[in-house]
Every structure is written in structure tokens, then in C-alpha cells.
Amino acid sequence: MSETPVQLLSTDALLASVVSREKRMRVELFEQMQEIAELERRGAGPELGYKDVAYVLQHAIRCDRNTARQMVANSALLSSTITPTGSELAPELPLTAEAAAEGALSIAHVAEIAKAMKHLPAEVENLVVDVARENEPLAVRDFGKGLAYGLYQDDPEPAAPKQERLVNQHYRRWRKDGMLEIRALLDAVTGAKYEALIDPLAKPRPASTSADPNTAEPGADPRPRSEREGDALAELVDLMLRADQLPAHGGEPVTLTVTVNYDDLADQTGQALLDNGERIPADQIRQLACNAGVIPLVLGGASQPMDIGRKTRTFPAGIRRILVARDRGCAFPGCTRPPRHCDAHHIQHWANNGDTSVDNAVLLCRHHHTLIHQSEWEVKLVHGIPTFYPPPWLDPERKPRRNLIHAAA
Incomplete structure (x- = not known):
């Protein structure tokens, strides 16, 4: 050698x-x-x-x-x-x-x-x-x-073997940590449809949309594939809840009922009770209430139901259409999510007497909607344009940022 x-x-x-x-x-x-x-x-x-x-x-x-x-x-x-x-x-x-x-x-x-x-x-x-x-x-x-x-090529076509009928199956169980574990078996056609829905939603987020201080490479999407696909499934659930062709359940369209003390909701403390018996932190309810079908359940001092109001949609279709025309998608800086993947978010939350109006709303995708609720990012309307202010750890001067992608489209 x-x-x-x-x-x-x-x-x-x-x-x-x-x-x-x-x-x-x-x-x-x-x-x-x-x-x-x-x-x-x-x-x-x-x-x-x-x-x-x-x-x-x-x-x-x-x-x-x-x-x-x-x-x-x-x-x-x-x-x-x-x-x-x-x-x-x-x-x-x-x-x-x-x-x-x-x-x-x-x-x-x-x-x-x-x-x-x-x-x-x-x-x-x-x-x-x-x-x-x-x-x-x-x-x-x-x-x-x-x-x-x-x-x-000249041989006769082989006879297709007789197969057992394949049925779609779905399994679910609540774990002790409050997570819902699901498994499914889908036929080939349904499986292909499912992948076609999940894949585009599970793409790594563009570098400019990340705001995680723990990211090894600034701006990179740190989520592994399993987490990205889990978030995509959650986003798919949100998309379906916004659809107008869901089947009725118990005589009315599909609704998630949440019971929470009003003071806990306003202060973002305590827990809320879902209609399946599971409990979640009250601060998550503020995000859920931004764009969900809400049934107010007023609790008395002894946690006794005193009154039940009728279901109303926080942001009616007319306001949402105006937001779509104004924001053209998720308004967070650098995000490319289209309007159909977005929730309408109260800039001043309705639990804090915020109005349900165009002047108090902004379109946000699921990821950035969660970010706004759970971080120090702030959003305001400046001359009618959604403007975002980063947390001090990201920018000590908190210089305002806007999404220029949709505006250029």
C-alpha cells in the first residue's frame, strides 16, 4: 500500500x-x-x-x-x-x-x-x-x-388472491399524565389521504418563524419528525372543528364544553374541566376560547351551576372574512401559514373585557397562537396592521416586527 x-x-x-x-x-x-x-x-x-x-x-x-x-x-x-x-x-x-x-x-x-x-x-x-x-x-x-x-408478458393474468375484508380501526386511551394516546389501522386509500393531509402540515417551520431560546441553531425547527406530525394532527383537528359539515352529536354540531370558574379564567390560575372528565390548566382555556364554540357555564360560590347560556361563536364569519382579507394568513413575522390554518386571536382577551371585533383580532396559526399565549411576545394593531414585539431575551430593544410575506403576495 x-x-x-x-x-x-x-x-x-x-x-x-x-x-x-x-x-x-x-x-x-x-x-x-x-x-x-x-x-x-x-x-x-x-x-x-x-x-x-x-x-x-x-x-x-x-x-x-x-x-x-x-x-x-x-x-x-x-x-x-x-x-x-x-x-x-x-x-x-x-x-x-x-x-x-x-x-x-x-x-x-x-x-x-x-x-x-x-x-x-x-x-x-x-x-x-x-x-x-x-x-x-x-x-x-x-x-x-x-x-x-x-x-x-404472454402468461395469463394471475388470479387475485381472495383477501380478508380490511376494516379501518381506531383505538384511544387517556394516560395518567393527561395525554390521549391514539392508534389507528387504515386501509391503503384512507391511509394515503391521511398522509396527504398530514405531510404538508408537518413540514419543518421556516427559520424566521422560530422563537425558541433553547434552539441549538438560531431559527432552526428543533422538533423531531414525531413531534412535527403530532402537531400536524392537532392542527388537522382544529381545521375540522372550523369546518361547517361536521355531523351532529347529541342533537347539535360538535362542541367542546369547558367548565371553569370565571375568576380562574381571568387570572389564568386553577384548572378547567372538559366534558370528558379530563382537567387542563386554566391558561390553556384562554387560547381555546379565542376561536371555539363557547357554552358559558356560570358557577356559584359552591361551584354549583347557576346558569347555562347558549353557544355562540366568538368570531362570526363576517369578522373572520375581514381578517382574512387584512392579514392573508398567519400575521406572525415570517410565517407562511394560509388563512384556513389560522385561528382568530383576541389581542385583548375577552376575559379581560376585550371586544370581539376586527380592531381587537389577528389571525394566528396554531404554533404562533400558542406562542402568544404562553410567552412574552406581544401583538398590537399599529395603523391597522398587526405588529409584534419580541420578548426581551430575544431583542432587548423589543423592536416591532411585521409579517411581510403575505403583504408581498
């Missing part, structure tokens, strides 16, 4: 070294496959206290479960077998094993060849391997599909 530092090699020599090193690594990988196959033949999983060899590999070389299972599967295809009588049986894919032993194939190539050969006769393995020697793994996949179509 050359001792010349890589910085002193010519480009051609450097590339040749990369190719040579990759070939050696592939040869060693093939040898590793032989060892894994022998572990599998010996039943090393139970012998070592694990369910199978894939679990052994997962812990021994610290790889994920799917990678370990793929390694075991590929090793079986590439290794010969010794019978009890001492005879050697060729590998299931002998030509693939031969090419892998030469260092001509990567593990990804082997996987694609194995997939293709499931639908092809053994006589054409040489054709698939030849393609793999000269092309990337995806080309092997496409070639295998095309070869199978050419070989079997």
Missing part, C-alpha cells in the same frame, strides 16, 4: 485508490457473509441467549434490526452448505456469490439481485449479475422488472 499522503496524489491516483479500497471492503464483506451464514447454520442465536442470529448481530456490531436481518438473509444466498454426508451444496445464487467474492458487488447490489431473482428463473441470473457489475443497484431493480415482464 502506498505511503504517499492523499494530498500529494494526483486526482486519477486518488480515485483509483478509492475504487481499490472499495473492492477490498466488498471482498471482506463477502467473507463476513460466510461467517454470518455459518453462525446461522449453527443456531448461534439460542446458543448465545438470543432469539436468532439477527439479534446477535444487532447487539454485537450495534446495527439496527432491519440491517441485521438483511445481512442474515443475504448471507444465506451467498454461501454454500455442507450436508450431513459431507457434500457441498452450491449457494442459492452461485453467480452472485462469485461476483461478490471478487469484490464486484456491494451489499445493496446483492439485495437487489435477490429481489429480482425471486421472480426470474435461475437461467437468467448471469444477465442480472452482468448488469449489477456495471451499474448501480437501482438499475438492477429496473432491469429485473423489465426482464420479468418480457419473460412473462
